[in-house]
Amino acid sequence: MASVSAGLNIWDYIIVAIVLLISSAIGIYYRFTGGKQKTIxxxxxxxxxxxxxxxxxxxxxxFMSAITILGVSSENYSFGFQFIVINISHxxxxxIAAYLYIPVFFKLQATSVYQYLELRFGKTSRLAASISYTIQMVLYMGVVVYAPALALEALTGINRVSAVLSMGIxxxxxxxxxxxKAVLITDVFQSILMFLSVFSVIGAAxxxxxxxxxxxxxxxxxxxxNIWNFNPDPTERHSWFTLILGGGITYLSLYGVNQTQIQRYLTxxxxxxxxxxxxxxxxxxxCLGLSTAFSGLAIYSRYHDCDPIRAGYINNTDQLMPYFVVDTMGxxxxxxxLFVAGIFSASLxxxxxxLNCLAAVTMEDYYKPLYRYFRKKSPSSKRVAIQTKFLALLYGVICIAMAFIVQHLGSILSASLTIFGVVGGPLLGLFTLGMFTLMANEAGSLTGLTCGIVLGLWMGFGPKPPLTRLPTRTDSCENLAFNSTMILSKSITKQNRDYMWLYRVSYLYNGVFGFLATLIIGYSASFIIRRITGRTIEQENYDHNLFIPCLSKSVLVRKKDNKTFMLVQTSEPCDVINDDNFQEKYTKVDLD
Structure with missing residues (x-):
């Protein structure tokens, strides 16, 4: 097997152009129909x-980006089918996400999820969390655009600058x-193309x-x-334990408390x-995860006796799927x-x-509070609608700029993806402290969040043992350009014991450790602070809507006539209580 020549024909470019035009047309349609996007x-x-x-x-x-499609297929090619178990964790x-976290946000009905943190803890918590989210997403946007553009350029002949600009614009x-509305409908169209691109790989095999x-x-x-690795050792890269627990915490951080997903629920x-x-x-x-995972096996079935990476035909595993497409369907x-359109669609x-969610967070968490602080009033709804559109456009420009910046920063590619993971766990811990406990307060929770992020970054950026990929062969390759960096040998697969245990822990546990650190330290610090200050739970003026359903319907704390009462439910659910009728539905216990 010899290396393949890069390049797309005219029909390939036409299909990619049609996909981009359809996506743009959907935006135009919703701009001039319905309410014409005049209200926020x-x-x-x-x-x-x-x-x-x-x-x-x-x-x-x-969150199924082009990086995911290219990465999952290469994961299964290099390490096997074990990764499919993560779908069970989902x-x-x-x-847990559907019946514990989402109801809280639905009661709140706030455009920004971080408004919850201000109501539960204070403005500092809201600002800390929203800034973390903004940095996380800005870095991730650049990688999502640049990484697939780089992989496609090497094999299809599509100039990376053209790819970045076309996707970004x-x-x-x-x-x-x-x-x-345009985002949601284009997501449906683009999801279909993502499936078609993956199915084309499987079909070719x-x-x-x-x-x-x-x-x-x-x-x-x-x-x-082999998917039956049940080793409970946390240093095992992929096992049922790491994939179920680590994948589950990652899933909750995305689908339980993430601004991007909560904003979709509220539509x-x-x-x-x-x-x-x-x-x-x-x-x-x-279905997409299974088909993408199987596509990795499909690619392996063609290159099982001639690994294109070791043979020197391609530079890294991210290029495996594009290489396979050009080789078999070029x-x-x-x-x-069609394949390129699917990869573009995943990024789009x-x-x-x-873009939409960053605009929402910026408007709700940064602009409006500053406007009210300096102007002593809220901005008009018309002004907000126009400025939010401008913010979305501004973040689009930032996205394009970040895509060009990351190519000069080298390790930022892996670094930003690490940040995307390690920030999610601590943020999930912060929301969990607020929703699941009465004990947590702002000072304690921020202490936990800080410790969780520091621990996650320490684990994520520490020196990692080299990965041991499954064996590959090159005996059927033609024009072998041997790539020694991919040889598996004792000199490269250094003994794990030479690395600190924390650095050997599976990357899937970064979020788990950050979540647990935030939860445990945040709760403990809150308890200690309450003991020092003497402020008890009973003295808080909690809103029952800020807690998970089972907690909000058991114990509430309210103040009435300058006296503190604990309201213990007797017959009616908490979501119907108000200060005028609580005496009829709750037993009042005077705490003063």
């Missing part, structure tokens, strides 16, 4: 009248003028080998089909529909273009989600 509710929350199906697809597409943790255009069974047989001979009419959208998201996410007009869906 329509622009950021789609007027709260979206149906379940597009929201379910958008929940999947928001199923197990979906009810088109995405900024339809996100800015069409608002959340089926044409070569004749059946799924044959692909599986070849992968099995290469020791890539439907009521809580029940939002929960249904999340449940329907799981089979869609599972001679068929349009098929390579992720970036459009980020």
């Amino acid at each position: 509710q329509e622009y950021l929350l789609a007027d709260k009248n979206m149906s379940i199906a597009p929201v379910a697809f958008s929940l999947m597409a928001s 199923l197990l943790f979906t009810p 088109v995405c900024s255009f339809y996100s800015t003028i069409g608002g959340m 089926l044409v070569q080998h004749g059946s799924v069974g044959e692909i599986w047989r070849i992968a099995s001979e290469g020791n890539r089909t 439907v009419r009521d809580l029940r529909r939002a929960q249904k959208a999340l449940w329907w998201n799981w089979p869609i996410l599972f 001679h068929i007009p349009g098929l390579s273009g 869906s992720t970036i459009s989600a980020a």
